[in-house]
Amino acid sequence: MLIREMVLHPIAIADPPLRSSYGLHAPFALRTVVELKTDSGITGISETYGGDGPVAALEAARPWVEGMDPFRLAGLWARFNADAASQTGSVAGGRSQTYMVPGENPLDRHARTFAAIEIACLDAIGKAVGQPVCDVIGGRVRDAVSFSAYLFYKHAGGGGVGGDAREDEYGEILSAKACVRSARQMIEAYGFREIKLKGGVLDPAEEIASIKSLREEFGAEYPLRIDPNCAWSVDTSVEVGRALKEELSGGGYLEDPCAELEGMAEVRRRLLAEGNQTPLASNVATTCFADVPKAHGLDAVQVVLCDPHYWGGMRQVQQLSHLCEVLGLGMSMHSNSHLGVSLMAMTHVAAASPHLFYACDTHYPWQTEKDEIVEGGRVRFVNGCVPVPGKPGLGVSLDYDQLARGRERYNKIPWRKRDDEAEMRKHVDPDWKRVLPRW
């Protein structure tokens, strides 16, 4: 089986005005759907980051991909790595990953591009051999993958524009009270059993109040985590950690409270000195394998967030699972705005990663049926989990009408790159800048 053709589908999906320390989500999120058509008639699919950059990077890899045997992935990974190593170290333009949305770091581009190809190859292999992807890569260790209720502060509006506008079932969420309301809605709809709040948006006192209200509403059986994406100083991080000692215990964590491993390490030291064992998680200070032993050595991070989309695909996430196990670190999973193909990739790799004990993040509740590209409509959750399908490959196929509609939307809009900062300036505050630490 050889890959005959790579087909790229850039699409846009309506996205609500979600807030984070990076700024504001634009009315549309960009994705790219990859199809690898093989000479045996089987097509492998994947979903990855959208816009000009990711599409150009995939286009650049076309000569390596077309004609390759999808089973020979390690050789392709070696090519990508050699190519990345030959680039200058200044490719990030001197900006630390801290300032970028995970998945946007130019230094990791090769890992993201390879991941999109690897996942589509694994889907093709699964279809060819009649096995679900999780069993192709070593075998499932669970039959259902747990996801968390991923709460955001947001402005009113469901995202999209004109005929592509979407209903806003959550409304404005800019207070602790609204936050609890949205959690209740999301848990009723999906059955989630863990809750994550994207913070770094409101005053820390209000975000502390949000977490405390969530604990009051749902009780200790719903582990809680908060992620301000480095919006806080070390002092503020320690204060929040102290205020939420009880609420973040029992399966929760404090994610990227402040910038840089050194800052995280200081927060950890100061909390531990008070007898506060709250684990610190990260997907900003640890985005590649070289970061992990460093983070471990400094005790800066106790839970590493994986993501097959930017860690180099499914087998690299399995390697991360193993590395975390050996080093005594926990592992959780990061998410971006995504549709059903990505959700299934996340589900399969989570099913085949033994050391993943936390519920995974997912933005899926913020997207809707209207934009779903998966045949048969949106992937269904059962008690907060996605059941691992028994079908070969990822277990989902593309709805080409929906894909065409996604592409139309993409062609209509001017965005070709996510820019949450510009969006904030446009809609909320003309002088807004990402400032770290903000509090």
Next chain:
Amino acid sequence: MLIREMVLHPIAIADPPLRSSYGLHAPFALRTVVELKTDSGITGISETYGGDGPVAALEAARPWVEGMDPFRLAGLWARFNADAASQTGSVAGGRSQTYMVPGENPLDRHARTFAAIEIACLDAIGKAVGQPVCDVIGGRVRDAVSFSAYLFYKHAGGGGVGGDAREDEYGEILSAKACVRSARQMIEAYGFREIKLKGGVLDPAEEIASIKSLREEFGAEYPLRIDPNCAWSVDTSVEVGRALKEELSGGGYLEDPCAELEGMAEVRRRLLAEGNQTPLASNVATTCFADVPKAHGLDAVQVVLCDPHYWGGMRQVQQLSHLCEVLGLGMSMHSNSHLGVSLMAMTHVAAASPHLFYACDTHYPWQTEKDEIVEGGRVRFVNGCVPVPGKPGLGVSLDYDQLARGRERYNKIPWRKRDDEAEMRKHVDPDWKRVLPRW
């Protein structure tokens, strides 16, 4: 595809009187050949440790194996691990791994037993999907796997007894001169490009002379390594490291000169202080994943020896390759007395482990055609390498007549466990004991 039946073939193979710090090889080495017969008519094979212990451990796993889907390996690995974790920590009887031949540590039994099943499952999968095993587990990164000329000091004799006795093409090797002669023979026959000497047998001065003679004979393009299996004190290790600074540089290493990570770390510190960068390798102080970060933290080991037979199979060796890469450690491969099925398993996992840069160990030259169980006779080397086959699975099949002869040999002999110490007492010195350090 489900496994219908596990068939175990205990066999014995003639083994020359090789010496090491553990003692003396008996006239026969024991192996077990595993067949997993599936309901689709495909049979997966593997080769592992021999004798009562390994056979009993495999028998105990029979209820888990028969009826399982060979693709669901991670679930089986989790079962083995949970079972091992539930055993008491005293299973090693208080003896440190240092005193045992790698592959004999009771604490690692579950990893060895699982490995034998995993490799046979991967062979079955490869045959079912029409792919070589290296491509089933992620894809080859090389088309041929390099092995080293593995020299031993030995007494005269080819091994075996009576009708099963074997020709001794190498003769007695108990001096530097004989050592060079055997290297020449082996390199002429196989084309090896790296040389390993099993030391810890003669006075260190004679072993230093052996390495120096090898360097004189073959030059710097043949990297050299010596492995006394912990026979030396820290002082002696430093002295040998100092004497062989030049000879062990350029792709060579000093393997397990002394016992325990702390001892290795002291040797490293003292050599580094003299500007001697000779890497220290180990398969005695690092035999499981928990050892690796400890060894790295102490800078006690710079090259970890993998072995799919006792590290838990092929995917675990790939995990080790990745772990070594992330921690900046080198990786090489250990070997035991083995036949062609093991050689092919070593070849496939080496082909799919990107970070394996050293030539692998192999005892293969010490076994002969007469005992080979692989159809078509012994696996052929090309320029010291085993070419990665294009055939599905491991790429070799069983010669059932030869297997039956191996079983007959097994039934005729009294050994059911390797005991190099007893063998020394029987044939060389009635009072011999393994003493560490000996020098």
